[in-house]
Amino acid sequence: MRQIRAGFFNKNKKEITGWLFAFPWLAGLITFYIYPLISSIFYSFTAFKGITPEKFNGIQNYIDLVHDGIFWISLKNTFVYTVLVVPASLIFGILLAIILNVKSEGQGIYRVITFIPTLVPVVAVSIIWQWLLNSQFGLVNYILYKIGLPGPPWFGSELWAKPSVALISLWTIGTTVLIYLAGLQDIPKDYYEAATIDGSSAFGKVIHITLPLLTPVIFFNIIMGIIAAVQQFTLPFVITNGQGIPANSMMFYSMLLYKNAFQYFKMGAANAMAWIMFVMIMILTLIVQYTSKKWVHYMGE
């Protein structure tokens, strides 16, 4: 009897010690994550201006947003950008990864070259590309002009502005490629050997072995890509100096959120926008998750 009680106590004590060790992390999580998270839900229902005492005003912030034309413009811009950049980074990412996976001399150097742009701070990236893609005296249009091609007005036109930003984010695709590379190296060599014996072409191997077995990694990258694209802020903000020009075509969702919070002092509306964004990302992720059952193949299943 006594022994049993002692054992029971020991187990409990261990548990408590465990919680104590976790406490610093737990405290951090609660104070810097859960508390702000919950208070932001609360603020989204108030006329919070950032400093003056909050006034509860129900779903007024949400109603105002829906009636604000610029809200829909920013939503559309962000959506168009997401549709451009996610498939593009998927295709280029896989292509680059497959090329970089080919055994060749200087393989390491090529991999480093692909990865280097990701090490450049985003603001620096924006400024470099502002120069390169300047329609009048940028290097890219200068080269296009020399070889007799018309240079698009890049950031100058509503049509080209978003593709330009997508192009810049493709330049910093290194991390995505790295994940694909890891995925590629996970695929057992036996499959390729078997396919070679059966007389499959290189292209056939990519279609029938590489791509199906890479689907878990593709799945992961699509979700991460969507989240990053919907939250895109720095590139359009720096490139347009926070203005979203030309003609609001670069006013991204996060930029409008920032403007509402810190420039118009509509902290309540900004919180509401953040929660709308959360719901949007959640829905998109769930859709991808749902369809994944049909196209993601896990090895050994």
Add this chain to the structure above:
Amino acid sequence: MLGKNTFRLAALLLSMLLVLSTALVGCGSPSKEQKTNETPKQSDTDKTESTPKQGKPVEITYWFPHGNSRDKNALEKAVDIFNKANPDIKVTAEFVGASGSGQGITDKLTTAINGGSPPDVVLFDRFMVSQWASGGLFEDLTDLAQANGVTKDMFYDFAIKEASYKDRIYAMPFDTDCRVLYYNKKMFKEAGLDPEKPPLTIAELDEYAEKLTKKEGNRYKVIGFIPWLSQGWLYTWGWAFGGQFQDQSGKITANHPDIVKALEWETTYAKKYDIEAITNFSSASGGDINPFSAGMVAMMISGPWEIAGFKEFKDLDYGVSYIPTPTGSNFNSWAGGWCYVIPKGTKNKEASFKFAKFMSVEEGARIYGEDTVHFMSYKDLNDKFTWVKNEPKAKIFLELFPKSYCRPAISKGQLLWDELATATDNALHGKGMPKELLDKVTEKVNKELGF
């Protein structure tokens, strides 16, 4: 035994959490703190500050967003002189990176005031003072100014207007500027124009712009003039065309007939030259290249800061003139600039004001204006600067200051600015008629203002 121990530990955990969360709640609701900071009577703070304890100076934190070395050095030099002259106050200058579209410290300052530990003095874009003051973020300086002999007429009209909200003063105006027409004399000669006769009317401006434009294939080599380039905001042209952005009652009138005319005139340029091809000349997307000094435009609206910058370009022969108006008379301009504010909740209001005064009307202002080639809002200083005496181009600015407007000092200044910029941008891209676009701006901003 088991229960007791568990309980004890749980209690410990809980109490730790409680302490943390109360600390956080304290940060989260500054309104309570603010009140306690506001309530100590003026006399109380006066007493504690006017009799500083021996050897323990009042410490003041001062934030500025000017990162380039010339401005930074001048600001720091002024702080050193102030500290030496006032042993009872110690000002610590901190460079705080600007956020947003070059308008200074905004989000960091909001957070700091919210957190209840703001800096004592901040160098702030004057244009935003009304908005921030209306949000209760700045201390009212009216009484302190009166007590310290600072009067409104020491500053240019536009400067003190911008620094006030509802007839109370919230800021001490610092430097200032206004917009003029820069034109390239060499290009004038090449185009057969008299380099000493810049355009005065809008008709002349249009004519000269066409003569000065050079095209090579489908690329422009030189564009004579782009109305919206650099400082050619709708404010610039609205006023030049005789419009007013605000009426007596305080309502916004962005759809004033003359402002509509100004925007309609701007769109003729967008149609004549391909808007997409020249957007990169005019927008921030051009990076740091100045199209005027690079010889890509022959005329440009800009402010006095260009004069110092253009000194590096030895071959650049240029002149400055009035912004053309439809009639070729009644020239005007508009001014902006920076100022000193004291955020709500600082503990050393008196000492902070003393420093703000030093920087805006005393030695600090003189050092800054002289060392950085800036005009100051304090009227008496400008014609005494040696750089002004040696620079013939400075004259036109001094002449225009008394005729300069400031942007409406309203609680939604940033919104009005953004809406006007977007309306201009939309009109230039052919997305809507100027009248309709400006009607919308007027309606939206007035609604936000509560009219």
